Amino acid sequence: MISVKEALSIITAHVTPAGVESVPLLEAMDRVPAEDVRAAEPSPRFTNSAMDGFAVRWETAAWEGSEVKFLLTGESRAGDPFEGVVKPGEAVRISTGAVLPKGTDAVIPIEDAKESGHEIRVGRSVRKFQHVRFKGEEFKAGEIILKRGDVITPAAIGLLASQGITSVAVFRRPSVSIVGTGTELMPLKAPDLKPGQIRDSNSLMLCAAVTRSGAQVVYRKSVGDELDDVERILQQAAGAGQIILFSGGVSVGPHDLVRQAAEACGFETLFWKVRQKPGKPLFFAKKQNKLLFGLPGNPVSSLSCYAYYVHPVLRKMMGAEFEWQIVKAKLSREMKNPGDRAIFVRVAVRRNSPKDSIADPLTKQGSHRLTSMVQADGFILLEPGERLSKGCNVDVYLYPWRA
Template sequence: MALIPVAEALRRVTGDAAPLARSERVPLNAAAGRVLAEDLPALRTQPPFSASAMDGYAVRSADAEAPGATLAVTGVAAAGHGFEGTVKAGEAVRIFTGAPLPDGADSVVIQEECAAIDSADGDKRVRIETAARRGQNVRPAGIDFRDGHAGLPAGRLLDPAAIMLAAAMNHPHLSVRARPKVAILATGDELRLPGEPLQPGQIIASNSFGIAALVQAAGGEVLDLGIAGDSMAALDSAIDSALGHDADVLVTIGGASVGDHDLVQKAMLARGMALDFWKIAMRPGKPLMSGRLDGLRILGLPGNPASSMVCGYLFLEPLVAILAGRNSPNRIRKARLSKGLKANSERQDYMRGRLETAADGTLTAVPLAEQDSSLMRVFAEADCLIIRPPHAPEAPAGAQVDVLLLG
């Protein structure tokens, strides 16, 4: 099978992907980061009454059309404790922010523009130093939203602002789109979990934890299938588990090539997988497998850590985001090279790099010295991937390049 371009591979992985039709109801305090499954109408009017926007005095604007009007203070209105009477001619009510505007009043004069007057007989009076205008410093009932108003549309990502609005509209539970279930399987006799004792020749399975974090950040739910050894029986059992748990995507890590010990592709084909492709013209990440097994999407990532994570950002993250009903993240930016790079070969290169930001906001991409695809420390130090298209000519320092933001 010939190498295919990165853009073509992405189109084939995500081209027919769409938000999942499944939905579920969750408590409001568990809805952050989810996507609304249906329009969310307001269940109340906000504010439910005309309210004061400032601390001051509620008055009839007709009583203070000119500066210097003196009015009798007949009561107090505070948030949660309104004034039960009516403001009559020549009267004012001391009022605080959020309190209901008393009946009869149509204006609030801020306290800085008023002067309290002490009276020998104990009556309270206030002098209004400025002219009052009808409706000033008053929030009319329903100025934010009204009962029945569709405050949030289906498909809205429930970010902090949306969660706040849903709460204000009096929704303790929300209907949200189901998170795509992504089964993750590490493969290889040499792998052990963090904390397990290592025998000679064994290493820690780390890729699956990075990929799981990527899936969760993109809006997916992780089904950890653990580690499958290099046997058809172990792989067959893992496939059964993914299918039995109704996974939407099965991600395998390692073993997707065609070497003597690369059994993942063989196991998938034996179960009836329709193989789409398994080689991409990119570096790192050439042996990426994509296929379908009934309704299960299968993505076989390379075993080298940097290769696995680069493919995760390029192909898995956008796939999960689309299935979750989110916008596929746009991580591409423009930057200037800190130093020259040699001409590239026929494979699109993703070089680990660091970004530096100048005072004017210009980004400079600094390629890291070590680019081996097995180096996790280097990948953790990088905050971008410098993209070198196939057959790109030599690029001098200062040349503009595309970079893919990490994290």
């Protein structure tokens, strides 16, 4: 049996990128660029107005004390610029985002001017370049506007679209196969469950988790407790996905056959059993570029191991830099771990204010109690022999679906 830290180290050492593909811009949301993206054009593309108002020569409107008059000679609209040259004493009506006319270097907001016929009067001083956006002031052509490893957000989609970029080179979404094990597993729509039978809920739970991680589920099956069947389904799962997730079948019982089937199919066992609670029987193996995670069958154990070990792997395969989202909080009651296994203590977080959060350990921590995962925002990692007093500061690791 190995420690949590050792398990993470072994897993991390075997993670490789999922490859690169080019996708249309609208399909790039939440994906990760595989290379730096550079601007094709400066931003703004041209010097323009930041306000609705009047474009003028600054030196003709810089006086304090008395009103200055300007003759309105035209208009510069967004998409329809003023073509002439503005002379001293003249002004051009201008819209936000419209090209700044030649001969002008300041914009008077519409609310600061009094308009009468073809004339405006201004009673306050005007600063040179006020309300002017200069060509290239945000970035120049050729500058990096999206870095390799950034996650593409709606704002990034807008930025790339503004540059006329229609497709992006991104890391591929890892393909994942999910297998639920156990003769007791029945389909979700099974009309009548016999004593001892349960619905295959873990598979759907893991499908949802994989989708939330940004990967894609390409295969999902359940299999009974016959070694030949487990081997057959494993071969199918490995043929379909880069990552194979088994739920159940990894403990020490006579019907826990995943490790035996994996080795029969040519997988190398990298570890089995971790000093942790929940999730002690976690199994990890590799065959060429395929990674197999044998997750425990208890639902909390399965999802807890997924969050801590599998989710970071999928994010790294997609090219994303993974860091846990951590909330600093005060512990609402004492916690201690007298055993020799690290405990993932499920907690709910109460935020009294942005700088004042309380971590409430859930009272029912059994690995079969899936309601506790519904109620929990994250977990505290309680090391063997560790004692945390009430009111002490703790780090709460937010589950990926809560971050």
